[in-house]
Amino acid sequence: MNLNDIIAQLPYTKPFLFVDELLHADENGVIGTYTFDEKLDFYQGHFKNNPVTPGVILTETMAQIGMVCLGIFLLHNELKKDTVIAFTSADVQFLKPVYPNEKVTVSSQKTFFRFGKLKCEVVMKNEAGQEVCKGTLSGMITARL
Template structure:
């Protein structure tokens, strides 16, 4: 898997990890994808008989691919806090401003492209766009977050 070293640092368990694959990663941008599993926990009640992916889940996918993986990459490459151990870092989303344009259904694959606006003093700000398999825009927004140190590795 491409960029496995970066994916291994994601602090999420399987049911809340929304990154299947990274297809491109540099110090200025990241591209990745995620396929929404039809049996995901959030479809059972949103909405019974007519499941639709909640906006908060789409936002989380955008944040994990578009902000967290890029932040981890920047820290691992030495652009973050000096002497930072990637296993002791914890990314925190501090703000989002997202516009939604289209629904996402169970089984759909979404594609995320994020471009860094800035990264300084441990704060990362990105413009993130999510599209469907035909390149149609699903959502877009500005995401900001910080990289915090924790005292012990995140399990």
């Protein structure tokens, strides 16, 4: 499966698409990047005169790249129009701030995949190679009810 095809199948669009590029995908994990544009709306109020990327957005970025892209790769032959992707849990440690215009790299390792349920260990690093956050993310891919 082509890496650009995975991005095209993501159920998100701008301004809520947090995947710029996938660098690698296989049955065990994915690696991708995203640059946080300084014009994103949430920077207007988080925080006054010192914008920082909210933790919930970092978690979402980790989930989109590290879990959803991997799920699409793993199930690419089974995905249908009525497919629903659900984020079920996150346990994330935030280690360093991410500022506007920073490019991050997200890598994930599959720890569990069965019956449409996926669990991954995901790490986000800044351009200096420093971990900015890491954690365990879980989700599921299923048919719409």
